[in-house]
Each structure stands twice: as structure tokens, then as C-alpha cells.
Amino acid sequence: MTLKNDCFRLGASELMRIYRDMVRIREFEEACPALYSQGKMGGFLHLYSGQEAVGVGVAHAMHREDFMVSAYREHGLILAKGTPPGPVMAELFGKVTGVSRGKGGSMHMFDAERRFMGGYGIVAGHLPLAVGLGFSILYRESDEVVVCLFGDGATNQGVFHEAMNMAALYKVPVVFVCENNGYGIGTSVGRASSVEQLYKKSCAYETPGSRVDGMNVLEVYDAVRQAINRAREGAGPSYIEAVTYRFRGHSISDPGTYRSEQERKMWKERDPIPNFSRWLIDQGYAGEAIIQGIVEEERALIAKAIEFAEKSPDPDLEELWTDVYADA
Amino acid sequence: MAVMTCREAINQAIVEEMERDSSVFILGEDVGLYEGSFKVTRGLLARFGETRVVDTPIAEAGIIGMACGAAMGGLRPIAEMMTVNFAIVAMDQIMNSVAVARYMFGGQVSVPMVIRAPGGGGNQLGAQHSHSLEALFLHCPGIRVIMPSVPADAKGLLKSAIRSEDPVLFLEHEGLYAVKGEVPEGEHLVPLGVAHIKRRGSDLTLISLSKMVYVCLEAAERLAEEGIEAEVIDLRGLNPLDMTLVMESVARTGRALTVEESWLTGGWGGEICARIVEDGFDLLKKPVLRLGGADVPMPYNRMLEQAAIPGVQDVIARARELF
Numbered sequence: 001m002t003l004k005n006d007c008f009r010l011g012a013s014e015l016m017r018i019y020r021d022m023v024r025i026r027e028f029e030e031a032c033p034a035l036y037s038q039g040k041m042g043g044f045l046h047l048y049s050g051q052e053a054v055g056v057g058v059a060h061a062m063h064r065e066d067f068m069v070s071a072y073r074e075h076g077l078i079l080a081k082g083t084p085p086g087p088v089m090a091e092l093f094g095k096v097t098g099v100s101r102g103k104g105g106s107m108h109m110f111d112a113e114r115r116f117m118g119g120y121g122i123v124a125g126h127l128p129l130a131v132g133l134g135f136s137i138l139y140r141e142s143d144e145v146v147v148c149l150f151g152d153g154a155t156n157q158g159v160f161h162e163a164m165n166m167a168a169l170y171k172v173p174v175v176f177v178c179e180n181n182g183y184g185i186g187t188s189v190g191r192a193s194s195v196e197q198l199y200k201k202s203c204a205y206e207t208p209g210s211r212v213d214g215m216n217v218l219e220v221y222d223a224v225r226q227a228i229n230r231a232r233e234g235a236g237p238s239y240i241e242a243v244t245y246r247f248r249g250h251s252i253s254d255p256g257t258y259r260s261e262q263e264r265k266m267w268k269e270r271d272p273i274p275n276f277s278r279w280l281i282d283q284g285y286a287g288e289a290i291i292q293g294i295v296e297e298e299r300a301l302i303a304k305a306i307e308f309a310e311k312s313p314d315p316d317l318e319e320l321w322t323d324v325y326a327d328a
Numbered sequence: 329m330a331v332m333t334c335r336e337a338i339n340q341a342i343v344e345e346m347e348r349d350s351s352v353f354i355l356g357e358d359v360g361l362y363e364g365s366f367k368v369t370r371g372l373l374a375r376f377g378e379t380r381v382v383d384t385p386i387a388e389a390g391i392i393g394m395a396c397g398a399a400m401g402g403l404r405p406i407a408e409m410m411t412v413n414f415a416i417v418a419m420d421q422i423m424n425s426v427a428v429a430r431y432m433f434g435g436q437v438s439v440p441m442v443i444r445a446p447g448g449g450g451n452q453l454g455a456q457h458s459h460s461l462e463a464l465f466l467h468c469p470g471i472r473v474i475m476p477s478v479p480a481d482a483k484g485l486l487k488s489a490i491r492s493e494d495p496v497l498f499l500e501h502e503g504l505y506a507v508k509g510e511v512p513e514g515e516h517l518v519p520l521g522v523a524h525i526k527r528r529g530s531d532l533t534l535i536s537l538s539k540m541v542y543v544c545l546e547a548a549e550r551l552a553e554e555g556i557e558a559e560v561i562d563l564r565g566l567n568p569l570d571m572t573l574v575m576e577s578v579a580r581t582g583r584a585l586t587v588e589e590s591w592l593t594g595g596w597g598g599e600i601c602a603r604i605v606e607d608g609f610d611l612l613k614k615p616v617l618r619l620g621g622a623d624v625p626m627p628y629n630r631m632l633e634q635a636a637i638p639g640v641q642d643v644i645a646r647a648r649e650l651f
């Protein structure tokens with residue numbers, strides 16, 4: 001992979017923040033399995049390790065007031081959008097200090113303030129929601145945009161096509177980002193989709209589609225920023241397929257036997273984080289010590305987040321009945 | 329008799345029916361190569377091959393619609409929905425195609441298909457994966473609704489469902505897959521629509537199905553210590569609904585309590601209570617009572633989730649109100 005910074009010419013501080021955010025996500029995710037086996041968390045746990053370059057490339061191309069909507073593999077995305085690790089970890093612990101007050105869990109995080117508009121567990125169910133958010137932007141005559149992330153598997157749902165058509169029809173400012181990690185649970189893309197190059201699926205709606213290397217954070221950034229600019233200028237939706245890989249099983253309980261050792265090894269070599277840090281060093285943005293220092297700082301931050309989650313209280317039992325309706 | 333889990337009993341029923349009838353096939357997400365997300369379809373792909381064990385894209389409406397068409401074309405599909413919350417993505421196909429086809433076309437066509445879907449709470453899966461939605465389907469004429477609680481019934485009911493000329497929604501509970509029990513070998517058929525008395529009692533009738541049967545049985549043991557003998561009925565399904573057995577029991581006990589995991593409001597307990605009152609008001613010593621899941625989207629937090637699902641203590645407390 002070649003990392004290139006000649007499109008938007010990001011400054012050193014932005015590049016270092018990109019690195020830090022990817023490290024933060026990796027440290028967060030890799031802390032989870034042990035906590036899960038200790039019974040601190042329940043339910044499903046879909047980890048983002050390996051896909052950091054997509055979420056971080058996307059988030060850095062967005063403005064703070066832009067909306068992000070995603071599927072259930074979203075710990076990394078909400079962190080990339082700027083939510084501190086403490087409330088994200090607390091949500092996994094089911095605590096009242098969690099981003100969804102302990103009611104959502106791993107798959108259903110939300111941060112209204114940072115415009116992270118939810119993690120959703122019904123595959124592709126959130127795509128029309130992104131169209132609606134986009135519609136609200138046009139309606140309010142505002143200049144925000146929406147970025148909607150989903151997996152390769154989602155592109156086979158009927159509602160994906162409904163959303164793509166409506167987005168193009170109403171020219172909403174939405175960027176669709178398909179995180180193609182090669183599999184929907186144990187089913188490879190080629191066994192589930194008649195079209196393997198998923199970026200081609202938008203052409204039926206005359207929406208520009210492109211494919212980027214999802215392990216290359218700068219390539220993701222460039223493509224998403226261009227698409228966002230286009231949306232902000234009123235030119236309508238676009239669709240980006242980011243080719244990536246999840247380093248772990250589909251969820252914590254998946255041994256992942258359907259993927260060969262060789263395949264996993266090949267993708268491990270393309271790990272977006274060490275590749276980016278090597279590039280930062282080669283280009284003279286940072287020395288070894290700074291790179292290592294960032295890892296240690298982020299590790300400490302995650303340790304604090306775990307402590308925060310641990311010490312936070314469970315919701316009161318009365319919370320079972322709150323927020324079903326507006327007035328209660 | 330062999331002892332096996334519900335998971336294995338369901339698997340055995342599918343294998344036996346596929347061996348017996350070449351028109352039976354299974355389709356669904358990850359049912360083949362991955363052997364099912366709950367490992368119910370283990371070994372099927374190796375045994376029957378890709379034509380009869382079909383891995384599908386994530387496309388529930390497509391899967392159910394395709395199964396419906398295949399059934400109209402002379403096959404007997406078993407469509408697996410990974411959980412029942414995803415089956416509602418296909419609600420249009422279920423209610424507007426599968427359930428109505430025979431009637432709407434004047435009896436010219438049959439849709440002999442089974443939709444298998446696990447559901448239920450208790451695993452902290454939150455508001456998009458944990459509901460018990462049987463009441464939605466009970467509301468709809470034209471489709472059978474079956475819910476086993478023990479391995480023997482899981483096998484015998486599923487075999488009957490596959491052979492039925494009607495479409496059958498076969499709802500499994502995620503919390504019961506690992507439960508073990510004796511299962512008769514070979515041709516073991518349990519007819520659809522016949523309830524079963526799990527425990528005899530003279531003072532009160534507890535009416536439930538699926539995982540709540542276990543909760544009722546435990547509550548009944550505890551109530552016995554207080555001198556209350558509860559009869560526990562496992563409905564084993566909601567359509568056909570075996571009101572004959574329910575009314576016989578209520579005639580003996582004079583008291584009835586329905587116990588369901590689904591949302592109480594609009595749940596099946598209300599339907600059963602209404603029928604008891606309509607047909608047997610004079611049999612009752614006390615008004616019929618219902619117990620059900622909290623009328624809230626399922627919360628993630630473990631304590632909140634446990635509070636949303638009826639437990640043994642809840643059954644005991646509600647039962648005491650009848651005395």
C-alpha cells in the first residue's frame with residue numbers, strides 16, 4: 001500500500017491525530033475480550049480491530065456537526081466521532097453513565113451531542129434513516145452532511161436499494177460508505193452477492209461509486225472528503241466501497257474457521273496502524289519515541305475508561321420504564 | 329431413548345424429513361457452510377449438498393418470498409430466520425403472501441413451508457434481537473404458530489410442521505437450545521395444536537409455552553410448599569390453539585393464569601383469557617389473570633433485562649392473587 005498526502009495535504013498535527021485515533025480504537029477493542037470473559041459485558045460484541053482506517057479516515061473528513069450513522073460494529077466509529085472512551089466502555093458494562101444509559105449495549109450506541117446517530121442491529125435497517133437525516137438537512141436549508149456506514153452484507157438487503165434510489169431521487173447530502181471486510185458472518189461476499197465489486201451497485205441509481213483501499217487511512221480520507229464536499233455543494237449522494245478486513249471473528253463467540261490462516265496472515269501484514277506509523281516516521285512527522293508514547297497514552301486512557309465503567313452505577317430499576325414515551 | 333439437546337432434536341427432525349422427502353430443502357443466512365448461527369444446521373451441507381442446503385444473502389423478505397414461491401412450485405422449504413426480530417423484515421411476505429395465498433386464490437394453491445426462527449430474551453442482546461413476537465403472528469389467520477419447550481416436542485412438532493400443507497411458523501427459544509431431554513428415535517410425530525399437561529394440580533391452571541413452561545414448573549413446586557397445587561399446561565403452540573385442554577383444566581381448578589414472555593399488551597394471554605371468560609365464565613372461582621413481559625423495548629443492562637422478563641417470583645406473586 002502506498003500512503004499519499006498530496007490531495008488535501010494534511011498538516012502534521014492532523015496526521016498525528018489520525019494516528020492517535022486509530023490507536024485508541026485498537027486499544028479499546030483489544031481490551032474488550034478479557035473483560036467479556038470476566039462477565040463485565042454481555043450480549044454480542046462485534047469488534048472493529050483491523051477496520052480502523054475506515055472509521056478514522058471517514059471521521060476526520062467530517063465536520064463536527066455532520067451526522068454519522070452506522071451498523072452494530074460501531075465502538076470504533078463512535079470513538080472516531082469524538083466520544084470519550086469512558087462512556088463507550090460504560091455502555092458495554094451496561095452502566096447508567098454509558099452513552100445509551102446502559103439500555104443499548106454494544107450494538108446500540110448513540111451520542112446526540114457529537115451527532116453519532118446510532119448503531120443499529122438490523123442489517124441495512126439504518127440506511128433509510130441516513131436518507132431521512134439528509135432530507136432534514138435540505139429541508140432546514142443547512143449545510144451538514146450525513147455519512148452512513150454499513151457492511152458488505154447490507155448491500156444485499158432490499159432496503160439498501162430503496163435507500164440508494166431515494167437518496168439519488170431527493171439528492172440528499174449523504175455519503176454511503178460500505179465497509180467491505182469480505183464476510184457477512186461466515187458467508188464471503190462472492191457467495192452472497194452476484195456483483196463482487198460492491199461499488200458498482202450504485203450505478204443503477206446514477207450515484208457515483210468508487211472503491212478505495214480501506215487499510216489506507218489517507219486514501220479513505222481523500223475519497224470521503226471529496227464525496228462530502230460534493231454533498232455539501234448540493235450535488236447529492238455518493239457511494240464508497242472501502243475494502244478492509246476484520247482481524248477478529250464476526251463477534252466474540254465466532255471462532256472464524258471459515259477464513260484460512262494464509263488469508264488472515266496476508267491481511268495482518270496490511271494492518272493499517274503499523275503501516276501508517278512507519279509512514280509517519282519515514283516522512284519525518286514523528287520519531288519512534290513519539291509513536292510509542294502515543295500508544296502508551298492511549299492505553300492509559302483506556303485503562304481509565306475501564307475504571308470509570310467499573311465504578312459507575314447500574315441504572316435504577318425504575319429506568320426499565322423510562323423513555324418508552326416522551327412524557328415518561 | 330436417546331438423550332439430546334433441543335438443538336440436536338431439531339437437527340434430527342430436519343435430517344429425517346430431508347431423507348424421507350426429496351422436496352424438502354432448507355435455506356437461510358449461514359445455514360450451510362457456517363452450520364447455522366446457533367449451530368442447528370450442523371452437518372446438513374455435507375450430507376445434502378448445496379442444492380438442498382442453500383446459503384442466502386442477508387435478505388429476509390427475499391428468503392421468505394422465495395420460499396413461498398418454491399412451495400407454490402411443489403417444494404417444501406424450511407426457511408431459517410436468524411432470529412425472529414429479523415423475520416419482521418419479511419413481515420410483508422409472511423402476512424401478504426405466505427398466510428393468505430390459499431384463501432385469496434380460492435384454495436387452488438398450497439404453501440407448505442416452515443419458517444424457523446429463534447427468539448426470546450435473556451442474553452443481553454438489546455431491543456433489536458430479543459423480543460418474543462409470537463402474538464404478531466397469532467393475529468394473522470392462515471399461518472400456524474408452533475413453539476416447543478422440550479427436545480422431544482421440538483423434533484415431533486417440527487416433523488409434523490414440515491409435513492403440514494399449511495405454512496408453519498416454528499419459533500425456537502435461544503435459551504432452550506442446550507436443554508436436554510429424551511427423544512424418541514425415527515418416526516416421532518407430535519400433532520400440531522395439541523397442548524400438554526406438564527404437571528397435575530387441582531387448585532390453579534398455569535398456561536404457558538416455550539421457555540416460560542420451565543418458569544411455571546418451578547413456580548408450581550414452590551407454590552406446592554404453600555399448599556397450592558398448580559396444574560401447568562404447555563400449549564406447544566398458539567395456532568391451532570388447544571382450548572379444549574385448557575377448558576378441561578380450568579373446569580377442574582376454577583383458576584387460570586397465563587404466563588408469556590411476549591409483551592403483555594396485545595399478547596396471547598389476553599386472547600386465551602378472553603376465550604376462557606367467553607366459554608367458561610361459570611367455571612371460574614376468580615377472574616382470570618395474565619402475566620407477561622414488560623411493555624418496553626428490551627433493555628441491554630442485565631438487571632433491567634431480567635426485570636423485563638417474567639420470573640418464578642412474578643408467577644408466584646400473581647398466582648397468590650387468585651386465592
Ligand SMILES: Cc1ncc(C[n+]2csc(CCOP(=O)(O)OP(=O)(O)O)c2C)c(N)n1
Nearest residue numbers: 073121122123151152153154183184185414
Ligand atoms: C436483518 C438482519 N438479518 C440478519 C442479521 C444477523 N446478522 C448480524 S451481522 C450479520 C452479517 C452482516 O455482515 P456485514 O453487513 O458484512 O457486516 P460486518 O458484520 O461484516 O461488519 C448478520 C447476518 C441481522 N442482524 N439483521
Ligand SMILES: [Mg+2]
Nearest residue numbers: 151152183184
Ligand atoms: Mg462484512
